[in-house]
Amino acid sequence: SMKHKKPLALILSLITALTLSIPVIAQEGNIPDKIIILHTNDVHCGIDDNIGYAGLVSCKAQMEQVYGRENVTLVDAGDAIQGGAIGTLSDGAFPVDIMNQAGYDIAVPGNHEFDYGMDNFLRLAEERAEYTYVCSNFIDLKTGSSVFLPFKILSYGDVDVAYVGIDTPESFTKSTPLYFQDDEGNYIYGFCQGNNGQDLYDNVQNSVDTAIAMGADYVIAIGHLGMEGSTPQWQSEAVIANTNGIDAFIDGHSHEAYDKKVKNKDGKEVVLAQTGTKLNAVGKIVLDPKNGTITAELIENYTDKDPVMDTFIHALKDGFADVLGQVVAKSDVTLTTKDPSGNERLIRNGETNLGDLCADAYRSVMGADIGIVNGGGIRADIKAGDITYEDIINVHPYGNEMCVVEATGQEILDALELGASLYPEENGGFLQVSGLTYSIDPSIPSSVIRNDEGEFLRVDGEYRVSHVLVDGIPLDPAKTYTVASHNYMIKNGGDGFTMFRDNKLLQDCTMLDNQVLIDYITKQLKGIVGKEYAMPYGEGRISIIYSASAAGNAA
Secondary structure (H helix, E strand, O other): OOOOOOHHHHHHHHHHHHHHOOOOOOOOOOOOOOEEEEEEOOOOOOOOOOOHHHHHHHHHHHHHHHHOHHHEEEEEOOOOOOOOHHHHOOOOHHHHHHHHHHOOOEEOOOHHHHOOOHHHHHHHHHHHOOOEEEOOOOEEOOOOEEOOEOEEEEEEOOEEEEEEEEEOOOHHHHOOHHHHEOOOOOEOEEOOOOHHHHHHHHHHHHHHHHHHHOOOOEEEEEEEOOOOOOOHHHOHHHHHHOOOOOOEEEOOOOOOEEEEEEEOOOOOEEEEEEEOOOOOOEEEEEEEOOOOEEEEEEEOOOOOOOHHHHHHHHHHHHHOHHHHHOEEEEEOOOEOOEOOOOOOEOOOOOOOHHHHHHHHHHHHHHOOOEEEEEHHHOOOOEOOEEEEHHHHHHHOOOOOEEEEEEEEHHHHHHHHHHHOOOOOOOOOOOEEEEOEEEEEOOOOOOOEEEOOOOOEEEEOOOOOEEEEEEOOEEOOOOOEEEEEEEHHHHOOOHHHOOOOOOOOEEEOOOOEHHHHHHHHHHHHOOOEEOHHHOOOOOOOOEEEOOOHHHHHHHO
C-alpha cells in the first residue's frame, strides 16, 4: 500500500481504463521489498569509539548485500565534525573526509557544526562534503530562504522518500550567537525560533507538504532536536505532535538512545529514533512499501570493521599522533565529568573536580577574582596518570579564547541564576566556579526570562541562587569584580549569557582555553594535579539547599 497516492498516476490509469473499457489490473511497478535507512547522530569525532566508522561501513555493506545497494541510505543527524582533536586540528575537515569515505547520502547540521565559524562550515558543506546537507528551518534572514535545501527526495525504484532536515533553534546559544550575526551584531541567520515553537512547526509542515506535493511517498524527518534537557517546544516529540505527514523521525542532540512511537497532530503514530552518541549504536529504519509498515531498531555491539575505512582512519590519526601524544603533565587523581556513584554525567547539574580545575585554571592564569566555566564546555574526563595534549583538547575541544571582564556582583548573581535555572535538569550553561561559592534552592521555581533566541533578559522573581561568597565574603551586588571565562560566555552570549556582553573587557580573546589548562597544570601546579582535587564531587563550592518554607508549601 503506497502511502501518498500520486494523483496524476491515478488520473492516467482512470483515463486508460475508460478508453480501453476493460478491467485494469493494478500494476505494481518497481517497488522494492524493503528500504533501509541507517542513521547516526552526535558522533562528536568519536571516529573509532564503540562501533566506529569502520564498523558502520561494514554494517552498511552487509545491509547492501541483503537488501540491494540501491535500497540502503546512510544519514547523519548532526554534531559529527566537532568534539575531538581530529575536528579541532582540521576545523572539521577531517571528519567530513571520513563521512565522504563512509558513503553518507544526507546530513543535517547540528548546533556544533557551526563551532569553527559560519564561513568555515558553509565552505565544508558546499565544497568538501560529497553528501548533501539539508535543513528546512536554518534561514538566511536577508533572503528569507533556507541556507541549505529544506529536503531532498531520493527514489528507490518507484518509491520516493523525502528527507526533511531540522536543526534546533538552541543552536544560537549552544554554538555561539556571534556566528549567526553580522559585524554590527544583527542576526542574519535564524532557525524559525519564534512564537513558542509555532514558527518551527509551520516551517517543518510547509516542507513536508511541499515534499508530498512533489510526489514523496514517505517523509522522513532528520532532526537535531532531542528530548531530555532540550527546550520543550523544540523537542522532537513537540514537532511530531504539532505536524502531520511525517512518517518517521530520526533524532539527535540529546545523546539518548531510543526508538518509540509518538502520536502526530492527527493521532497517527510516528516512529522516533535516536542512537545516543559516539557511534555506540547504529540506527536502522525499515520501510516496507508493500505492506506499509515502518519499523526502527538500534544495532548495538556490532564488532566487524571495514578494512579500508579502518586503514583510512588510522592513517589520519597517525598524521597528528606525534602532536597529540605529547605528555604535558601528570595527575595523581582521576578528574571527572561524571557522578562517581554511577556512570551518569554530573558536570551539567553538579560540581565535579574537573569543573573545579578548569575554573581554577581560568581564574589563576588570567589573574581574576572569579573564574566561571559552563559545564557543557567540559567534554571529557582525564584519567589518573600521564596527561597528553589530546586529553586536554578532548576536555576543551572548542578552542575558545580567554577573556577577563569587569562585572558587578548583580551581573555575577544573574549569571549564576541563569546557570541554575534548569536544575536539577541538565543544562550546558550550569556554572562551575572558582573564587566563589554558591547555593541553589530547587524548591524555588526559576523565574529567568529569556528571549526567542534563548538569551537571558532578566530575573522576574525570587532567586534560586543564594549564599554567594567571593573569597569567603558575601557578594556585593553593587561592587565590581573581575571575571575570567572564554569568549563563548563573555562576548558571544553562549548558553544565553548576555549579562557580560557590553562590559569593560580587561583581556580580550587571549590564550586558547586548552592552553590555559596546560599552563595552569604545568606552571601553577608544577606539572602534577594532586590531592587537592581528589574529591570527585569537588570541594563543595556549590551546595543544594531546600528552604523550609518552600518545603512546607510543597507539602
